[in-house]
Amino acid sequence: MNSLLEQIKKRRIALKLKQHDMMLRVGISRQQYQRLESKGNPRLDTLELVAKGLKSELLLIPQEKLNAVLAVLADDTISNSGPSTGAPTKPSQTGKEQCNPLADDPWQGLQGENE
Numbered sequence: 001m002n003s004l005l006e007q008i009k010k011r012r013i014a015l016k017l018k019q020h021d022m023m024l025r026v027g028i029s030r031q032q033y034q035r036l037e038s039k040g041n042p043r044l045d046t047l048e049l050v051a052k053g054l055k056s057e058l059l060l061i062p063q064e065k066l067n068a069v070l071a072v073l074a075d076d077t078i079s080n081s082g083p084s085t086g087a088p089t090k091p092s093q094t095g096k097e098q099c100n101p102l103a104d105d106p107w108q109g110l111q112g113e114n115e
Helices: 004-014 019-026 030-039 044-053 063-079
Strands: none
Touching: 004 019, 004 030, 019 030, 019 044, 030 044
């Protein structure tokens, strides 16, 4: 898995944002943001601001649930990659999805709730 700072940079690029744009979205200078992406050790509140500016969420995922979450995210990426227009497509109901309880609720049990 990529480091958090690499993920932040990839997300910013995917949203077609420049480091300067983050100043307007997050309220930190371009230099501060540049430092964060390159070698930063940001505070938690700064990470939360950056995540919000990138239309993302910070989550702690228990290690024992990590593979399940990654599988759901990978499946979502595959099933929602539409035609060349980039429009998402509806996933088809296959036998695999019908017997997979995570298909209905991918976050089921992540916070120690009864499954």
